[in-house]
Amino acid sequence: xxxxxxxxxxxxxxxxxxxxxxxxxxxxxxxxxRKFVKEIFKPGKTYIVNLKRFxxxxxxxxxxxxxKLINEIANVLRDDKDxxxxxxxxxxxxxxxxxxLKEIDPAGYFKYYEEFGxxxxxxxxxxHWKVFKGSSEFDSREMSILISGIVNEAKELNIETLxxxxxxxxxxxxxxxxxx
Numbered sequence: 001x002x003x004x005x006x007x008x009x010x011x012x013x014x015x016x017x018x019x020x021x022x023x024x025x026x027x028x029x030x031x032x033x034r035k036f037v038k039e040i041f042k043p044g045k046t047y048i049v050n051l052k053r054f055x056x057x058x059x060x061x062x063x064x065x066x067x068k069l070i071n072e073i074a075n076v077l078r079d080d081k082d083x084x085x086x087x088x089x090x091x092x093x094x095x096x097x098x099x100x101l102k103e104i105d106p107a108g109y110f111k112y113y114e115e116f117g118x119x120x121x122x123x124x125x126x127x128h129w130k131v132f133k134g135s136s137e138f139d140s141r142e143m144s145i146l147i148s149g150i151v152n153e154a155k156e157l158n159i160e161t162l163x164x165x166x167x168x169x170x171x172x173x174x175x176x177x178x179x180x
Contacts (some may be wrong), residue, residue: 002032005054062143062170066135069150069161076157086112086132092149094133094142099126106131 007025011018024030041047067081070088074081089095089112097116100106102125106113112132119126135146147170151161162170 002028004029004032004036062140062147063135065162065170066143066147066150069154069159072159073150073154073157076159088146088150088153089132089135090114091153092146093135094138095130096133098129098131100129101125102127 004022005025006022006029008023010021012021013019022033024033070084071081073079074084077084098106098110098113099119102118104127106129110129110131112134113129115127116130117128119128133142135143138146147167151167154161161167
């Protein structure tokens with residue numbers, strides 16, 4: 001089943017029965033909704049619908065620019081680009097705390113993480129991990145914050161960055177994507 005984007009919702013009562021009405025936001029969503037109703041939905045069966053807010057992913061241009069600057073920063077620092085990337089995520093990215101039994105290795109579950117602390121619960125040792133979201137999972141707003149941080153880091157190392165006007169153009173394209 002494909003995702004169905006909606007841009008309006010309401011509750012309508014007909015013959016004392018409440019109905020959730022959803023308006024598909026585009027043609028492909030309307031086609032997917034029609035396919036569900038005509039081909040998949042079976043009367044008398046119960047279905048679960050999971051609704052979540054839609055966010056545009058960051059643009060490929062922003063991702064390419066981020067990695068260009070990260071590579072240049074790594075070259076100036078004579079460091080590994082993946083280490084520079086992790087440092088950037090720690091400063092400007094998104095993270096969550098995760099606790100696991102001490103013997104569990106987070107490398108099998110997460111790509112970007114660091115130990116945050118430890119504790120004992122009911123006599124069992126736990127390690128607390130700070131887990132960082134990779135930029136491929138960022139929405140436009142999160143990517144904009146990350147790019148701003150990378151640009152600041154690059155400027156501190158005298159690495160040439162886009163002009164403020166060019167950065168504004170990139171930011172405008174992210175905002176346009178977010179609005180669509």
